[in-house]
Amino acid sequence: MQRRDFLALTALGGGVAFASALAGCATRAANTATGSGMAPADYKDFYFVQLSDTHWGYQGPANPDAAVTLRKAVATVNALETPPDFIVFTGDLTHTTDDPAERRRRLAEFKSIVADLKVKPVHFMAGEHDASLDRGAAFKEYFGDTFYTFDHKGVHFIAIDNVSDPGAKIGEEQLDWLRKDLASRDKKAPIVVLTHRPLFDLVPKWDWATRDGAQAIDLLLPFENVTVFYGHIHQEHHHVTGHIAHHSSKSLIFALPAPGSQDKRTPLPWDASAPYKGLGFREVEAEDAGVEYKLTEFPVVRA
Amino acid sequence: MMVAGRRIVLRGALAAAGAMLVRAGLAQVAGEPRVIKITAHRFAYEPNEIPLKAGEHVVVEINSLDFVHGMNIPDLGKRFDLVPGRITRLELQPEAPGVIDFVCDNFCGEGHEEMHGRFVVSA
Numbered sequence: 001m002q003r004r005d006f007l008a009l010t011a012l013g014g015g016v017a018f019a020s021a022l023a024g025c026a027t028r029a030a031n032t033a034t035g036s037g038m039a040p041a042d043y044k045d046f047y048f049v050q051l052s053d054t055h056w057g058y059q060g061p062a063n064p065d066a067a068v069t070l071r072k073a074v075a076t077v078n079a080l081e082t083p084p085d086f087i088v089f090t091g092d093l094t095h096t097t098d099d100p101a102e103r104r105r106r107l108a109e110f111k112s113i114v115a116d117l118k119v120k121p122v123h124f125m126a127g128e129h130d131a132s133l134d135r136g137a138a139f140k141e142y143f144g145d146t147f148y149t150f151d152h153k154g155v156h157f158i159a160i161d162n163v164s165d166p167g168a169k170i171g172e173e174q175l176d177w178l179r180k181d182l183a184s185r186d187k188k189a190p191i192v193v194l195t196h197r198p199l200f201d202l203v204p205k206w207d208w209a210t211r212d213g214a215q216a217i218d219l220l221l222p223f224e225n226v227t228v229f230y231g232h233i234h235q236e237h238h239h240v241t242g243h244i245a246h247h248s249s250k251s252l253i254f255a256l257p258a259p260g261s262q263d264k265r266t267p268l269p270w271d272a273s274a275p276y277k278g279l280g281f282r283e284v285e286a287e288d289a290g291v292e293y294k295l296t297e298f299p300v301v302r303a
Numbered sequence: 304m305m306v307a308g309r310r311i312v313l314r315g316a317l318a319a320a321g322a323m324l325v326r327a328g329l330a331q332v333a334g335e336p337r338v339i340k341i342t343a344h345r346f347a348y349e350p351n352e353i354p355l356k357a358g359e360h361v362v363v364e365i366n367s368l369d370f371v372h373g374m375n376i377p378d379l380g381k382r383f384d385l386v387p388g389r390i391t392r393l394e395l396q397p398e399a400p401g402v403i404d405f406v407c408d409n410f411c412g413e414g415h416e417e418m419h420g421r422f423v424v425s426a
Contacts, residue, residue: 098412132410166410167373167384204377205404207416263404265416 047285052231053251057106058095062254062267090231091196092127136164190290346414373409
């Protein structure tokens, strides 16, 4: 049984309200390989979990339960029926503070809490709240490099840092690194990009953009099978640039309004009748040799 | 509300203190433009709502006090780094009523996400 079949059966049998596969998201049937040599020989079906925007240290009315929300999410991930192969955090692990000592205290607390995740490895990325005030210095002390690559079952993952520069730039040095990383790759190779801010101009007046993100997209466009997962906007959102699908994740602290729907990007108010409404994390299941991804959204706490 | 940005005449550019403004194209404008001063500091522009009249020619002078704040005006396709010690100048002549938003796009601290403003253009 494939994992997707298992999920469907679980949802049907247990009434679990989490089956929300996203039709049309990163599904490019024309690119799906069937024995064309596109899929690496070692490719196997797998899935990972994306968590984002935990903002550890936040205190405010948008989440009066902030002190325990992350711990509850960790427990929910640990209780997944089938453990993921790995976990990624796409930035804003902590809520920003102007105090460098407090920033480190929050990073240390966050790291201690997520150490309870049973699945390893966990790949961490920075958000602007973690890294923009010190160009990633504190983040690196706790989690290492802010941009890196790794490979898993034939899929090449590229973590792009668009937050250590306070101007929301990737920067020439990192773009050169990206160019070199891509230089020798097959144009059909499955590639997943992880980042914090949207690489495209989603809502520039809300600072929902990467100033030089178009350059990264241009470098990726020659590759046929690229999918981007990011955070920052505290909600599920799906967008396509050329043939590249971009999927943002929900937050684990507070939700934000729909892109451009109001003057200011103020957090949506906490709903005491529906705690954690609009919050959650997702499973990303790689199918068809890593050129198609099935997304399943989960709440912070499952019924 | 309709955004005025598409109809605005953007006449100026970033200029260091004491430098001449770009004057090209201003021959038909009678009189001196009104000067509007904005101060940028953590975590606000003051004032953050600037009333303008459609057709009015103004020069906006922005002075940052404490950080290289950003001023991104997406509707105009312009952005500036506001370097402390330098005056950033922007000439505007909006042609139609509307709102032109601007935002700090250089992450400047705990209140960064509250740092924004707008030009409100009336008929």
